[in-house]
Amino acid sequence: MYQVKEIFYTLQGEGAHSGRPAVFMRFSGCNLWTGREVDRGTAQCQFCDTDFVGVDGENGGKYKTAEELALKAQLVATGLGKEKSEKIDGLLIVLTGGEPLLQVDEPLIEALHAQGFEIAIETNGTIKAPDGLDWICVSPKAGTEIVQRSGNELKLVYGQDGIDPVQFEDWAFDHFYLQPMDTLRVSSKRSDYSQINIHDETDSLTDQVIAYCKAHPKWKLSLQTHKILNIA
Numbered sequence: 575m576y577q578v579k580e581i582f583y584t585l586q587g588e589g590a591h592s593g594r595p596a597v598f599m600r601f602s603g604c605n606l607w608t609g610r611e612v613d614r615g616t617a618q619c620q621f622c623d624t625d626f627v628g629v630d631g632e633n634g635g636k637y638k639t640a641e642e643l644a645l646k647a648q649l650v651a652t653g654l655g656k657e658k659s660e661k662i663d664g665l666l667i668v669l670t671g672g673e674p675l676l677q678v679d680e681p682l683i684e685a686l687h688a689q690g691f692e693i694a695i696e697t698n699g700t701i702k703a704p705d706g707l708d709w710i711c712v713s714p715k716a717g718t719e720i721v722q723r724s725g726n727e728l729k730l731v732y733g734q735d736g737i738d739p740v741q742f743e744d745w746a747f748d749h750f751y752l753q754p755m756d757t758l759r760v761s762s763k764r765s766d767y768s769q770i771n772i773h774d775e776t777d778s779l780t781d782q783v784i785a786y787c788k789a790h791p792k793w794k795l796s797l798q799t800h801k802i803l804n805i806a
């Protein structure tokens with residue numbers, strides 16, 4: 575059983591694949607926060623901007639098998655809206671959350687590949703990724719034990735206390751990104767993005783990231799362009 579908050583087709587907004595069309599599959603639940611505002615102050619991760627609670631989003635639900643979930647992703651991508659198989663040719667699917675590695679397993683990876691997807695995952699790195707993923711993006715959170723120390727992209731949210739980019743520079747990633755924290759910490763109904771485009775503190779963090787990247791060229795700036803553009 576896979577519990578999925580939502581599945582939608584959009585452009586990847588962040589990191590190395592920014593601007594690339596992708597199906598987003600958001601899994602329910604995270605191991606660093608319950609997702610409830612009342613628990614935010616005591617959570618291991620306190621700056622989350624994502625609603626990953628429940629299965630009530632667009633195309634969300636409880637999927638009994640990997641094949642059923644992969645077919646749903648294929649239908650979202652093709653817009654067919656019916657139980658008809660049409661092979662996807664290398665379209666990106668981003669497995670995200672919440673923490674997707676609480677649920678993503680090799681059968682799902684096989685089923686998504688069978689549909690023709692290229693599979694990326696966005697994880698907090700506290701759970702080891704299974705084999706077979708095509709792109710691994712790790713976003714470390716301060717005070718947590720990161721076990722996934724290799725992959726394609728390390729994307730550090732800048733503005734966290736108690737975490738320094740320097741500590742990751744020897745890890746085995748192809749790309750190193752700093753992304754200014756969305757300091758409003760809004761629970762993200764995606765339609766609310768227009769309200770969080772401009773914020774003085776985030777702008778200040780962006781200036782700091784720009785200065786940091788110029789002084790440390792291993793790092794690149796990642797912006798949440800989907801919020802800037804107000805797209806899903």
Ligand code: SF4
Pocket residue numbers: 604605606607619620621622623624626671672673698715
């Ligand atoms: S930002 Fe990521 S790790 Fe932190 S609570 Fe949200 S989903 Fe979990």
